[in-house]
Amino acid sequence: MDRLKAEKRISELRIIIEYHNQRYYQQDAPEIPDAEYDRLMRELQDLESSYPDDNLASSPTQRVGAAPLSKFAPFTHPSAMLSLANAFSPEEIVEYDTRIKRLAKVDQINYVAEPKLDGLAVNLIYEKGHFVFGATRGDGATGEDVSQNLKTMSSLPLRMNNAVTNPVPDLIEVRGEVYMEKQSFEKLNRRRIEEGDEPFANPRNAAAGSLRQLDWKITSRRPLNIFLYGIGTVSDIRFSSHWEILQALAAWGFPVNPLIERTHDISGCLAYFEHIGTIRPTLPYEIDGVVLKVNALPLQDILGNVSRSPRWALACKFPAAQASTVIKDIIVQVGRTGALTPVAVMEPVNVGGVMVSRATLHNEDEILKKDIRIGDTVIIQRAGDVIPEVVYAVTSKRAGFEKAFLMPRHCPECGSDIVRFEGEVAHRCVNLSCPAQIKEHIRHFASRGAMDIEGLGEKISARLFDEKLIADPADLYFLTQEQLVALDHQAEKSVQNLLSSISRSKHPPLDKFIYALGIRHVGERTAKILTSNFGSVENLMTAGVEDLTSIQEIGPEIAQSIVEFFSEPRNQSVIKKFYQAGVSPQKKAVSVGGKLTGKSFVFTGTLEKMSRNDAKTLVEKAGGTVLSGVTGKTAYVVAGSDPGSKLDKAGKLGIRVISEVDFLKLFDGTST
Numbered sequence: 001m002d003r004l005k006a007e008k009r010i011s012e013l014r015i016i017i018e019y020h021n022q023r024y025y026q027q028d029a030p031e032i033p034d035a036e037y038d039r040l041m042r043e044l045q046d047l048e049s050s051y052p053d054d055n056l057a058s059s060p061t062q063r064v065g066a067a068p069l070s071k072f073a074p075f076t077h078p079s080a081m082l083s084l085a086n087a088f089s090p091e092e093i094v095e096y097d098t099r100i101k102r103l104a105k106v107d108q109i110n111y112v113a114e115p116k117l118d119g120l121a122v123n124l125i126y127e128k129g130h131f132v133f134g135a136t137r138g139d140g141a142t143g144e145d146v147s148q149n150l151k152t153m154s155s156l157p158l159r160m161n162n163a164v165t166n167p168v169p170d171l172i173e174v175r176g177e178v179y180m181e182k183q184s185f186e187k188l189n190r191r192r193i194e195e196g197d198e199p200f201a202n203p204r205n206a207a208a209g210s211l212r213q214l215d216w217k218i219t220s221r222r223p224l225n226i227f228l229y230g231i232g233t234v235s236d237i238r239f240s241s242h243w244e245i246l247q248a249l250a251a252w253g254f255p256v257n258p259l260i261e262r263t264h265d266i267s268g269c270l271a272y273f274e275h276i277g278t279i280r281p282t283l284p285y286e287i288d289g290v291v292l293k294v295n296a297l298p299l300q301d302i303l304g305n306v307s308r309s310p311r312w313a314l315a316c317k318f319p320a321a322q323a324s325t326v327i328k329d330i331i332v333q334v335g336r337t338g339a340l341t342p343v344a345v346m347e348p349v350n351v352g353g354v355m356v357s358r359a360t361l362h363n364e365d366e367i368l369k370k371d372i373r374i375g376d377t378v379i380i381q382r383a384g385d386v387i388p389e390v391v392y393a394v395t396s397k398r399a400g401f402e403k404a405f406l407m408p409r410h411c412p413e414c415g416s417d418i419v420r421f422e423g424e425v426a427h428r429c430v431n432l433s434c435p436a437q438i439k440e441h442i443r444h445f446a447s448r449g450a451m452d453i454e455g456l457g458e459k460i461s462a463r464l465f466d467e468k469l470i471a472d473p474a475d476l477y478f479l480t481q482e483q484l485v486a487l488d489h490q491a492e493k494s495v496q497n498l499l500s501s502i503s504r505s506k507h508p509p510l511d512k513f514i515y516a517l518g519i520r521h522v523g524e525r526t527a528k529i530l531t532s533n534f535g536s537v538e539n540l541m542t543a544g545v546e547d548l549t550s551i552q553e554i555g556p557e558i559a560q561s562i563v564e565f566f567s568e569p570r571n572q573s574v575i576k577k578f579y580q581a582g583v584s585p586q587k588k589a590v591s592v593g594g595k596l597t598g599k600s601f602v603f604t605g606t607l608e609k610m611s612r613n614d615a616k617t618l619v620e621k622a623g624g625t626v627l628s629g630v631t632g633k634t635a636y637v638v639a640g641s642d643p644g645s646k647l648d649k650a651g652k653l654g655i656r657v658i659s660e661v662d663f664l665k666l667f668d669g670t671s672t
Contacts (some may be wrong), residue, residue: 001047002571003051004374006047006050007049007051007053009047009054010044010047010048010051011045011048012043012356013040013043013441014044014059014060014239016040017037017040017041017044017060017565018060020037020040020506021060021120023108023244024461025087027303031172033118038086038088039318041060041061041086041186044059044060044061045061048061052053059325061308061638062308065659067166072144072145073145073148074138074142074143074144074215075133075135075138075142075143075144075145075459076141076142076234076266077123077135077140077141077142077143077173077232078125078173078232078233078455079173079233080141081121081137081143081231081232081326081635082140082305082308082309082310083140083308084291084308084310084313084314085309085313085315086314086315086316086317087314087316087317088316088317088319090270090273091614092316092317093266093269093270093273093292093314094266094270096292096314097265097266097269100303100311100312102293103302103303103311104299104302104303106264106299108264108294109265109266109294109299110262110263110264110265110294110295110296110297111262111263111265111266111268111269111292111293111294111295112242112260112261112263112292112293112295113247113258113260113261113262113263113268113269113272113273113290113291113293114229114259114260114261114290114291114293115257115259115276115283115287115290115291115318116258116287116288116289116290116291116315116316117177117179117227117257117285117286117287118179118202118203118204118286118287118288119177119178119179119180119203119204119207119208119215119285119286120136120137120177120178120179120204120208120211121136121137121175121176121177121178122134122135122136122137122143122146122150122175122176122177122178122211123135123136123137123173123174123175123232123618124150124156124162124173124175124176124228125142125171125172125173125616126168126169126172126174127170127171127285128170129159129160129162129168130158130160130170131147131150131151131156131157131158131159132147132594133145133147133152134146134147134149134150135147136211136212140308142382142448144166144212144214145498146211148216149211149212149213149216149219150178150211151216152216152224153219153224153225153226155224155225155226155255156226157252157253157254159253159651160253160254161251161252161253164460165248165251166237166248166251166252167236167237168252169234169235169236169237170235170236171233171234172231172233172234172235173231173232173233173237174228174231174232174254175228175229175230175231175232176226176227176229176254177226177227177229178207178211178224178225178227179203179204179206179207179224179225179226179227179285179286180203180206180207180210180218180222180223180224180225180285181203181223181225181229181284181285182203182285182286183284184214185200185203185206185286187223187449188200188206188222188223189206190455191333191523193339193341193362193426194335194336194337194520195337195520195521197425198362198363198366198425199362201605202286202516203285203286204286206222207224207342210222210224217553220547221525224254225285227254227256227257228254228255228258229246229256229260230242230245230250231245231249239297239298240294240296240297240298241295241297242294242295242296242297242300243262243295246260254447259276262295264535269290269292269316272290273316276290277318280318287318288317288318289315289316289317289318290315290316290617291313291314291315292313292314292316293312293313294312294313298311299312303511313566322351322379322380322381322386322391323349323350323351323356323378323379323380323381324349324377324378324379324394325346325347325348325349325356325377325378325380326346326347326375326376326377326378327345327346327372327373327374327375327376327378327390328345328346328374328375329344329345329374330342330343330344330345330347330361330367330372330374330405331343331345331412332407332408332412332575333436333579334411334412334413334429334436334437334440335432335436335437335440336437336440336441336443336518337428337437337518337520338428338429338430338431338434338437338442339365339426339427339428340359340407340408340411340418340426340428340429341360341361341426342361342362342363342364342405342407343358343359343360343361344358344359344361344372344378344390345357345358345361346358346359346378346380347436349380349504349585351380351381351382351388354382356380356382356388357576358388359380359389359390360388360389361390363425363426363427364405364407364425364427365425366425367405370392370393371393371395371396372390372393373393373402373403373404373405374402374403374404374405375399375401375402375403376393376394376398377393377394377397378391378393378394379389379392379394382394395510409672411429411431411434411436413429413435413436413437414429414431414433414434414435414436416429416430416431416434417430419656429518433570435465437462438465438471438472439462439465441464441472441473441518442461442464442470442472442473442476443457443458443461443462444516444518445516445517446461446473446476447516448525449512449515450512450513450515450516451505451508451512451513451516451543452505452508452512453476453498453501453502453505454497454498454501455494455497455498455501456476456498456501456502457592460498462629463487464476464479464487467487469483469487472574472577473516473578473579473629474574474575474577474578474581474583476502477502477506477578477582477583478581479499479502479580481495481496481499484498484499505583506581506582506583506584507583507584507585507586508535508583508585508586509536509585509586510535510585510586511524511527511528511530511531512527512530512585512614513537513583513585514527514530514531514540514585515535517565517571517575518564519561519565520561520565521557521558521561522558522561522562526553526558529551529553529554530554530562533551533625536585537575537585540562540566541566541572541575543562543563544563545559545560545563548562549565550600550625550631551625551627551634552665554653566599572649586667593667595622595623596619596622596623596624596666597622597623597624598623598624598625599623599624599635599636600624600625600626600633600634600635600636601615601619601624601625601626601627601634601635601636601637601638602626602627602630602634602636602638602646602650602662603615603626603637603638603640604637604638604639604643604644604646604647605639605640605642605644605647606640606641606642607638607640607660608640608641608660609660609664615663618667622666622667630646630649630653630655631653632653632655634650634653634655635655635656636655636656636657636658636663637650637655637656637657637658638657638658638659638660638663639657639658639659640660
């Protein structure tokens with residue numbers, strides 16, 4: 001390549017990479033897989049090395065991540081958060097070791113090796129052992145202040161342990177990776193698809209999108225975790241090795257990945273790389289490689305940094321679990337909420353050791369955005385090493401016979417009209433009697449997170465419906481041994497086990513039963529909230545939109561969905577049938593008609609005569625509810641000592657503020 005062509009390609013690559021940096025770091029919506037991004041970055045690095053120019057300082061090869069979003073307050077890191085150089089093969093790992101031994105003028109280097117989590121890097125500031133700030137990496141110098149969101153993560157300690165061997169420093173920066181486990185990611189995406197929301201592309205995007213919410217309450221409902229792996233600025237303490245830092249972090253109470261190991265030389269690193277690659281599919285979280293760090297801190301200082309990366313650390317990437325195949329057809333599946341999901345039927349191909357022949361395409365908008373057509377050659381990967389997904393179509397291989405996909409106008413299962421509600425990405429069949437919806441509803445009802453009816457899998461429940469033995473979930477409780485034995489001559493022991501499992505599910509926790517009903521927008525957490533506030537299905541069935549929206553966590557859309565569900569005569573009939581079969585959800589005692597019925601309370605500050613839980617119990621026994629935040633519908637704000645911002649908000653909204661003494665008078669008959 002001559003200089004003119006090289007300069008043109010360098011300019012193109014810088015624009016392309018900057019675009020994908022914004023998609024990845026700022027929008028949490030990448031358009032290309034990591035392997036393709038790494039290939040583009042490596043090509044740019046090689047060209048810049050061969051054809052240097054005056055604009056090198058502005059190149060994405062010289063900078064970390066992307067600028068922080070303006071919707072968050074900026075946070076300047078006390079010390080820079082750098083990116084890591086990459087290696088893509090064992091040979092490159094050995095070359096790295098040879099290079100830094102030559103630079104450091106040593107014959108052997110000890111390393112610390114750790115799994116490379118595919119999450120969101122954060123910087124945490126602790127003063128005198130207390131968490132005070134937390135920010136994303138951003139561009140390495142300035143990140144986004146997400147302190148409130150980080151505080152909602154149960155795995156993150158807000159106060160450090162004062163270990164004997166390592167006293168808590170006055171100031172310390174702790175670096176870590178926020179991630180979401182594979183199982184939690186899949187569960188979150190299933191719920192989002194069922195509710196008509198865009199699914200997250202992968203666990204990394206789910207974690208990043210969850211942490212970068214303006215409303216911390218949304219973050220608190222997402223299953224985020226964190227591993228801490230290093231420090232930046234620290235006062236009062238001196239360490240001699242990276243391994244010593246990790247031991248101190250663990251002693252202070254920070255979660256440190258238990259798979260991190262010390263190695264004596266590069267051969268130990270190669271063995272670790274191979275071992276982690278072998279166990280990678282069994283790990284509960286997503287990793288895309290291994291990180292090697294020079295253990296001795298004085299040696300790190302000698303090696304120093306280059307452009308955006310430290311010389312003393314290396315990211316060793318695993319090969320991407322991707323493959324190429326051809327889409328033979330696109331079919332449509334109908335879920336329990338009536339949402340239509342297009343699914344690619346492909347030529348079977350091995351992806352990461354698993355034969356894959358189908359992959360979800362999520363919705364029509366996703367197909368149009370990726371321009372995927374029947375007959376296309378496509379690149380597929382197993383998202384999170386589990387879920388097959390189509391990454392993109394290889395348009396250069398089109399021969400002209402490929403066909404665009406059109407969403408059907410009528411349900412493929414029942415023939416009813418298909419609708420798309422305003423603001424939703426999903427097309428839906430609105431026929432409540434649609435066989436596909438009923439089958440999915442029955443499967444959901446019996447699932448582990450709901451009624452947990454062991455032995456009632458997808459195939460058996462579908463067969464029971466097809467044979468007209470059941471028409472809804474309540475019919476499960478009227479099945480007989482004779483009916484099940486006659487079904488494909490099922491073994492009597494299997495039949496008895498299934499009937500026993502169905503019988504055991506007759507007395508479920510109320511929140512499980514509410515979730516099992518399959519009310520649109522009501523997931524497991526919302527079911528718990530409804531249980532806490534209403535205490536029985538009967539109370540919930542009679543609740544109006546205003547009753548529901550008075551609960552802090554219930555918005556108008558969820559409230560309307562609940563009211564519509566219980567207003568539907570078919571659903572009322574099914575619930576009545578449950579009771580006739582002896583299904584009795586375990587109720588939570590809630591006083592109905594008490595002196596505080598319809599009144600909601602918010603507590604702020606420290607109570608002196610009782611705990612918050614005791615105060616909440618008093619309110620609920622009297623028929624009232626306790627909210628986590630102040631709204632215009634709050635009846636009382638109870639202010640203890642050192643009240644917080646809730647007191648100010650109550651003043652702005654004109655909400656009545658009472659003391660703890662006045663609060664207690666509500667229960668002894670004395671008016672306030």
